[in-house]
Amino acid sequence: MKEVFLSNCEKSFIQKIISEGHRLDGRNYNDSRKLSITFGSGYGSCIVSLGETRILAQVSCEVVQPKQIRPNEGILYINVEISPMAAPQFEANRQTDLTVYLNRLLEKCYKDSKCIDLESLCIVVEEKVWSLRVDIKVLNHDGNLIECASIATLASLAHFKRPDVTRSGENVIIHTLAEKDPIPTVLYHYPVCSTFAIFSNNILISDPSFIEESVCTSNSEEGNINGGLLVVGMNQYKELCLLNLSGAAIYNTNIAHRATLSAADKCKTIVDLIKKTIIDDDNLRQKRAKINFGDIITSNHLQSLSRKDLSICLKNFDVKEQMLQNDTADVMDVEISMEPSKYDVVQSLPQTAELKAKKGASSWIEISSESEEED
């Protein structure tokens, strides 16, 4: 399917509200969406969700022959895949510019910054080394894939443990997880990417959503791009590992400096969160608790629409208050009151509301004793 075209009114609306200090989902310029990391049953698999953007990462390892020029170093391989699951415009098994871009950024951030001790992955020099493969699968694309993918990569690499090996003469024995405790990957430092959308060469917006990303990299009315995406990779010691700009050139020297300052604090909190979740997960595993991706299935968030929340949220908006006042002048109330019979308006996040099917008697169509699936 072709990509949904960004309309001029959407574009100018977003540019306008951003220049006035607002964002579509009610965040401030520096706010990120909610970040959550869930680990799967095996070592090195995790699902990271940043707002509605969701990414699955899986690390696997195998023994291979090392490269000729680096005979005593293991190999790190990163592979990004975007399937039609992420958004309908992507095609299956096809490399797009976005996949190549993501792959290259992640390689720069994790391979070129030398955060992994590759020498510890060596088993026999010039013969056998561990090759780590990180598979990144985009499940839902709602903007800021880079930041989400980098968190997923880092979390899965830090969580991953490889089987222990012993050498006896010529032979190398790989022990199963039951025989010997597996060995964690050694990370010297924890780099994380954070993305900033630049609007009108002056305003920096952290963690842009899908529509904000497409607006800031699109052409303006005069035909030239005056915004862009700035990716800053930083580790927990506030050292810069990666800087990437797509879109228009920056002529405001202040912007890159402001972005790095803001990224430094953000990366620190993200790395702390990753470390904390890994320690919590490790404690649970030692108590032999069963950890599984099935845990992400919740029943406390049932919507009738695939959009989790209405994508427009207002600052200082309370559904309950609005319902009491019965204020139909509000845009959001008008939108909701179109289908009053089937859905209830419930409060979800502080500044937003969502539609939910009314509880109670369901009107299933019963056809004699036969069946009911008239979809």
Add this chain to the structure above:
Amino acid sequence: MEIEDENNFKLRPMKCELNYLSRSDGSAILAQGETVVLVSVNGPLDIKSTSQSIEKATLEVLFCTKGGKPSVADRFKENIIRQTCETAILGCLYPRTGISLTIQELEDFGGLLTCTVNCACLALLNSGIAMRHMVAAVCCAVSEEGNLVLEPSYTQVQSASALLYFVFDSRERNLVTGFTEGSFSENTYEEALARCRLASDVVFDFYRDIVKQYSDVI
């Protein structure tokens, strides 16, 4: 043909969430025991003219494993799911369009295919694509002693001498798809088929419970 305690099926506990993904037309994440699968449905949408059919919608199925490279086994699974879902979807309502079904394996502890088929059916229900009937898959293992085990666990799958998979429709409980691994006698097949057919009721009841939570009309 003897069926013991026929009303006492112990299928693995099922857990499901619909609308898990915001960018897809329909999506479902289903856990059957410890096996977890995520399915997204997009469609009916515009596809390239070479794969269009003037009679019905073209169903494209993509199966993604958790890690590693795609393999022949994945293509086999895609084929089974495509054939199963093609019978269930009323494709003649959407000629010259495509419906794409993307499957992501999250955890595999046995019975991955049954979980995938069930999850695909839930995602199709969620997407609102017209269907002839629903489908429910049930797996049955023949243990080394020759006993039948419904919805086997991971260790039971590893030690089983044969695995039998059946998919039923929701109208008459007719067999839609059936495939097997390993060797078994004809009687065992008949007995497993009868048992799985009865167990499919549990799955259909589960579908109904889930869909009821999300909408009051279907």
